[in-house]
Amino acid sequence: MRGYSVNARPSLESDYLYDKIASDVTALAEAFGMEQYHLIGHDHGACLSWYVAAEDAKLAVPRLKSLTALSVPHLDAFSDGLYGPNADREQQIASQYFTVFNLWDSASIKFNALYIAMALPLLNR
Amino acid sequence: MFVAFVHTACSDNGFPDSAFKSPSQFQKALWWYNGAFPGTGIGGLAEVPTLSRQTLLDEGSWMSGFRSVYPAEDSPGAPASNRIGNINAPTLYICGADDFAILCTKEYSLNSKNFINDGVDYEFLTVEECGHDILKCKSDESTAQVIAAITRLLDANS
Numbered sequence: 717m718r719g720y721s722v723n724a725r726p727s728l729e730s731d732y733l734y735d736k737i738a739s740d741v742t743a744l745a746e747a748f749g750m751e752q753y754h755l756i757g758h759d760h761g762a763c764l765s766w767y768v769a770a771e772d773a774k775l776a777v778p779r780l781k782s783l784t785a786l787s788v789p790h791l792d793a794f795s796d797g798l799y800g801p802n803a804d805r806e807q808q809i810a811s812q813y814f815t816v817f818n819l820w821d822s823a824s825i826k827f828n829a830l831y832i833a834m835a836l837p838l839l840n841r
Numbered sequence: 842m843f844v845a846f847v848h849t850a851c852s853d854n855g856f857p858d859s860a861f862k863s864p865s866q867f868q869k870a871l872w873w874y875n876g877a878f879p880g881t882g883i884g885g886l887a888e889v890p891t892l893s894r895q896t897l898l899d900e901g902s903w904m905s906g907f908r909s910v911y912p913a914e915d916s917p918g919a920p921a922s923n924r925i926g927n928i929n930a931p932t933l934y935i936c937g938a939d940d941f942a943i944l945c946t947k948e949y950s951l952n953s954k955n956f957i958n959d960g961v962d963y964e965f966l967t968v969e970e971c972g973h974d975i976l977k978c979k980s981d982e983s984t985a986q987v988i989a990a991i992t993r994l995l996d997a998n999s
Contacts (some may be wrong), residue, residue: 717847719869732872734883741847745955754844754995755930758975760873761847762973766925767885773929773958782931782998786975787931787936787943790928790953791877795887795921797949809902811889816911818875820897823868826910830871831864 717741717761729820738768745779754782762788844995884922891916931962933994935987937971937978962997966990 718724721734726732741764745753751781757765761778769783770791773834787791788794797804798811816822823831853912861867876882892900893915894908936945946967957963967996968986971978978984 719873725866725869729872729875729881732869732876732882733971734885737873741952754998755847756844756991757847758974763877763886764873764935765847766928769928769930769932770925773927777928778929782994783928783930783932784994785932785934785953786987787940787945787973789934789936789943789945789950790851790956791925792921792956793949793952795885795924796952798885798889798919799920802949804944804947804949805900807947807949808889809892809897809900809904810942811946812892812897812907812959814874814878814889815891816907817871818878818881820872820875820881821868822871822874824864829910831861831867835861835864835867835870838946839862 734764734767737764738771741765741768742779752781754780754784755780756784756786757788758786759788762786763791763794766791859951874979879919879922880931885925887921888919890918927956927958929958929961931994931998932957933964933966933990935966935968935975937973937983938967938969939971940973940975942973964990964994 717727718737741755755765755768757763765783765785766788769780772778772780796802797807819825855912860994861870877886878884878888891913893913896915897905897908936943936950938946951965954963956966968975968978968983970980971983971987975987976984978987
């Protein structure tokens with residue numbers, strides 16, 4: 717997947733719009749010659765998987781055999797938990813990190829704090 | 842059977858060569874967030890209101906420490922600009938009861954069932970002794986429960 721695979725990290729922020737990332741999922745299935753597939757996503761992969769599944773539901777010939785979402789609710793339910801009259805205050809507090817993660821330079825601000833905390837430990841394993 | 846597994850965040854994916862060797866490389870993964878929200882992305886996920894350090898302190902939240910590092914003023918957030926709509930595939934949603942990032946046992950999360958089309962199979966499973974990293978629960982029994990549920994879904998729809 718773009719952003720994660722070492723040879724698939726395009727350089728523009730606009731390359732990471734959800735519809736473009738989602739196209740990687742369907743392209744992978746096509747590359748393996750699979751007309752239908754099961755989709756399993758975890759964390760942000762689950763967010764994307766809900767999106768892929770919702771788009772799949774709009775197709776004349778759906779391709780998903782099943783969806784497994786690990787650790788993240790349906791995006792519309794999640795949105796209702798984050799914002800609006802039925803928002804959940806505890807979830808709003810727990811999700812404050814979103815307000816930093818979605819800055820265009822989030823990995824490098826504050827002396828590379830997010831990179832050091834989240835990515836460097838994996839590099840040094 | 843073809844299974845696409847999208848495993849993200851910064852979980853160890855078992856492929857050392859894919860590690861991020863610089864902040865600029867890691868930024869590409871974090872841009873997934875930008876791709877989701879209104880303003881920077883397709884708007885499929887609402888923007889949570891920003892809560893200042895003082896607001897978080899007033900509410901007794903440990904997140905006030907986060908705001909000490911990344912200060913911000915209160916701001917209202919924004920609704921999703923692109924509701925993604927219903928799902929029409931058999932769906933399994935599993936989460937850990939001890940997940941402190943996504944409070945998945947809350948009512949808003951349980952409402953996921955409302956976005957599955959009528960007549961389509963849907964199962965929600967909460968796993969005890971398990972946090973956000975649901976494939977590495979605190980107990981092997983809990984992890985086995987996750988794997989078993991996924992296997993059941995795949996078998997039933999293959």
